[in-house]
Amino acid sequence: MKTSIQTAADALQSALSNPAYRVIALTGKWGTGKTYLWQTLKPKNKGVLEVSAFGARNIEDIKRKLFQDSIKVSNIEAKDFAVSAINVLEAIPKKFLGLSVGDAALAALPQMVKKKTIIIDDVERKNKSLEISEVLGLINEFTEKYNCRFLLILNTDSMEDKQIWQSLHEKVIDKEIALNPTSADSFKIAAGGLDTPIITIAKEVFAEYKIQNIRIIKKTLEAVIEILPKQNSLPESLYRAYIPTLIFLGICYFRGFSNGVTLDYAANHIFRQPNEPKNEEWDAMISKIAIRANKLSELAIDYFRLGVMAHEDVAIFFKPLKANIKNAEFQNRIDTFIKDLYWSLEQTETDVQSFLLILTKKIYRLDAGQISRFFDDLCLHGYKSEAEHLLSAWLEKAKSDPDAYKKLEYVYRERAPKRLWEFKAKLNPPEEKIVSLKEAVQSYLLTDQLTQKSINTLSSATKEEYESTLKSLTTAELKDFFELHFRLGERRENYWRSAQESFIAACKDISMTATETKLGIILGRELKLRKL
Incomplete structure (x- = not known):
């Protein structure tokens, strides 16, 4: 059963307000907010004494902590009594009483704690030398002789001497509140x-x-x-x-x-x-x-x-993903506009002109195929002048784009506006650039995606190409390059499987022929770990 923190807090305050409960236990798993819960109630419970059992080696450690805290919260009269008692006891030679300075302070403790409520936190984190039975014995003594009340805050799951706790629990604890909060x-x-x-x-x-x-x-x-x-x-x-x-x-x-x-x-x-x-x-x-x-x-x-x-690597990772989402949102707005242009009964002339005004500033985000279709849709619905204006804006951007041909690569004459096709006809196709093996892998590491050219490179990569590439990698590049091939080599895509085969063959060759080089040693070690 889940116990909300507020419900447990109300139950604990009710128990603290009831003098019939002399010993109260607040239990719960580690980190579930037991101490936090008590701190929320502390302002309502003035003058209590608080000690932590964390690290306490014996019951005297607990008593000393109690004495120190009692000095902080006691009134002037009680403090004067404690000082007088300590002075008197310290004036008597130790050989007569067998008392140390600390013992003198403890002798004054009963008067300081009389009728007080005492909070003992972290009971389960006491030193192993302190038996839980001693703690419970102290509680029994102080409740019977000095009319004290106790609140124990503990995680019973972590207690080593659980049997003693269970056997004494029924005799000592008057009220237990178990805190089992929801994740929320x-x-x-x-x-x-x-x-x-x-x-x-x-x-x-x-x-x-x-x-x-x-x-x-x-x-x-x-x-x-x-x-x-x-x-x-x-x-x-x-x-x-x-x-x-x-x-x-x-x-x-x-x-x-x-x-x-x-x-x-x-x-x-x-x-x-x-x-x-x-x-x-x-x-x-x-x-x-x-x-x-x-x-x-x-x-x-x-x-x-x-x-x-x-x-910086995190920013690089998210950059293309943010761009993709931004482009998708942009494309969704285009698609919605076109759908409304065809079917919406509510779309007005003002809506159309407002959208086209905004679109003009971002028009070059459309590729040539998209601008062609958009041009046709506008003309079909009586917006030919607006379509020509948008096309002019697109072409103006394309004139200053050194990679404009890529946007026009798959545009065909019969589907393109005349001015768009004429512009393409004047462009010279760029030289085909071959993606190197290293470039293909590093591109995937950064973007989690592969272009068709990168796929072609991976599919045709030979053992010799992998050997050359491995020898060219820097320390910063080697680990990611190596682990990627084992991470993706088990996927269904044939190009990754083919690449992994050539990669493993290259690693084996380097590890056997260059056994004294650092690269050979590293590759040999990793292959051995993978039982290859």
Whole structure:
């Protein structure tokens, strides 16, 4: 059963207000907001004493912390009493009483804590030398002798001596409130103060993964923001495409999944590296999420491992994706206009002229085929002068474009406006440029896409071409170049399979014929790891 933080807070305040409950326990898993919940109620509960059991080696450590906190919150009269008691005890030689300075302070503790409410946090994080039975013994003593009340804040799942806790629980604890918040509750706390476009999407992702741990949500969010610090203006479709992967990797790194899947295991699975031993549950989970294996995922994994983010590479990764979406939105507006031109009963003359005025400024974003069709559509509906005006604007831009022929390459005479065809006839076709193997691979690494020329290059690449290319790579290029071929070689596309075969043959040849070179050693090592 989920317990909202507000519901648990109301229940805890009610328990604190009821003197019949002398010992209250607030329990819940690590990071679910137990301490946060108490801090929200603290203003309503003045004069309480607070100590943390974290690292306490014995019960005296707890008592000293109590004494120190009692001095902070006590009134002047109580402080004067504590000072007087310590002075008197310290004046008596130790050999008579067996007291140290610390013992003197502890002797004054009962008067300082009388009738106080005492909060003990992090009970499960005490030192192993301190038995939980000692803590519960102190609680029993202080409630019986000094009329104290206690609030224990702890994660019982992390307690080592659970049997003792269970056996004493019924005798000591009067009221237990278990905090089991929803992902939405935890996210609201973790994301407090963060102002970023990813928040809405991130909330959905953490809810899908059922993450309740506030610390892990907060750390993961901070990491994602660090990975994308200059990408606050991305289209929502890109956020939805890539934020889930970044969050998944972050949760893995911070060990936030209940099944314990690690970042290294996820990374190997995503990029088709061997995992030994295999974990079928983890494999099924990662496959179901369908994480994108791309440059951004590589950069994010490197960030979690090394703490350094290559922001320029992130910007390069998103640049063509943003351009594609921008072009798609532009094309959708054209398509909608044409559809309305043909069928809309509401489209007015003003609507048409307003759209064409805006379009004139962006007209060269249309290719020659699109401007030809648009020209025909306008003429068909009585806008011939407007069509000629738009065509003139397009041709004016084309005159200063050294790559104009590419836009006109697939325009045919019978389908093009006369002036467009005449313009093409005056252009000289550019020399055919062959895409090198290195260019084809690097283009894919940057854009996650291949042109037909790049596909042709990969399909025909020989072992010798790969050998030459491998020897020309820099240190910064080698790792990505190598891993890409094993990541994509198992895909169905024949050109990748063919390229991988030539690539592996080249790697084997270099590793066997250049065994003493650093390149030969690296390639040999990687082939051996992959059992090739």
